[in-house]
Amino acid sequence: MTRLPDPTPRPRPRPLPRPRHPYLDHPSPIPFAHRGGAADGLENTAAAFRRAADAGYRYFETDVHTTADGRLVAFHDPTLDRVTDARGRIARLPWSAVRRARVAGREPLPLFEELLEEFPDARWNVDLKAESALEPLVSLVRRANAWDRVCVGSFNEGRVARARRAAGERLATSFGVRGVVGLRLRSYGIPAALRAGAVAAQVPEAQGGVRVVDRRFVREAHARGLQVHVWTVNDPARMEALLDLGVDGIMTDHLETLRTVLTGRGAWG
Numbered sequence: 001m002t003r004l005p006d007p008t009p010r011p012r013p014r015p016l017p018r019p020r021h022p023y024l025d026h027p028s029p030i031p032f033a034h035r036g037g038a039a040d041g042l043e044n045t046a047a048a049f050r051r052a053a054d055a056g057y058r059y060f061e062t063d064v065h066t067t068a069d070g071r072l073v074a075f076h077d078p079t080l081d082r083v084t085d086a087r088g089r090i091a092r093l094p095w096s097a098v099r100r101a102r103v104a105g106r107e108p109l110p111l112f113e114e115l116l117e118e119f120p121d122a123r124w125n126v127d128l129k130a131e132s133a134l135e136p137l138v139s140l141v142r143r144a145n146a147w148d149r150v151c152v153g154s155f156n157e158g159r160v161a162r163a164r165r166a167a168g169e170r171l172a173t174s175f176g177v178r179g180v181v182g183l184r185l186r187s188y189g190i191p192a193a194l195r196a197g198a199v200a201a202q203v204p205e206a207q208g209g210v211r212v213v214d215r216r217f218v219r220e221a222h223a224r225g226l227q228v229h230v231w232t233v234n235d236p237a238r239m240e241a242l243l244d245l246g247v248d249g250i251m252t253d254h255l256e257t258l259r260t261v262l263t264g265r266g267a268w269g
Helices: 046-054 112-118 131-144 157-167 177-187 215-223 236-245 255-264
Strands: 030-034 059-066 072-074 123-128 150-153 200-204 227-231 249-252
Touching: 030 046, 030 227, 030 255, 046 112, 059 112, 059 131, 072 112, 072 131, 112 123, 112 131, 123 131, 123 157, 131 157, 150 157, 157 177, 177 200, 177 215, 200 249, 215 227, 236 249, 236 255, 249 255
Parallel strands: 030 059, 030 249, 059 123, 123 150, 200 227, 227 249
Antiparallel strands: 059 072
């Protein structure tokens, strides 16, 4: 007996969501201590990160540069001039000179390796500030087996792509400027290429008077399995508005403010 085909239409299987990278294993939204909490003037120092850890933060944002002799320093600026009692470009100075500088005249600059060791339970969002820092950072993450603890980002999309090629799929990365623009265009229905492998779009709320983060942008990111982390937000009203949009993380200089906002929403922890 010939069996007729079943006329009932079968739903197409939905594509599986992208697996969450272990770096993101935290109840959203994620509170990030931007430069350890830069509001007290001790940005990117071990003292700042200790204060953040004592306040209950375990996601820290920092930046890395390399000295003339290849040491990987957690520091934002290319020069020591703005926040330390010393002067000069980090890339042109040996570590023996850089280590004598003091942030706000008080705290030494840490090596990123020292921070990984001192805060074994922390997760680090690392802005790759210079091409020279790429290989030392990837080598350190590999040597420390810190794949689940580090997410690498940069304004330079190519630099992040090179870091990912050097490290492989174990390294969590975020979009650079090109990826963010592509995601913004896609949120408007405009075709744009996106680099594969990113786990997050880390963006300002607005740039040059143009709004970056809105409900459409967040929806598009989530549809692609990406989290949205917004920097640097210090006003409680803006924090509340962004959380209402569904962002997955906020970076702040004001640690107590963000903790208070999240606690009020039952989202701290």
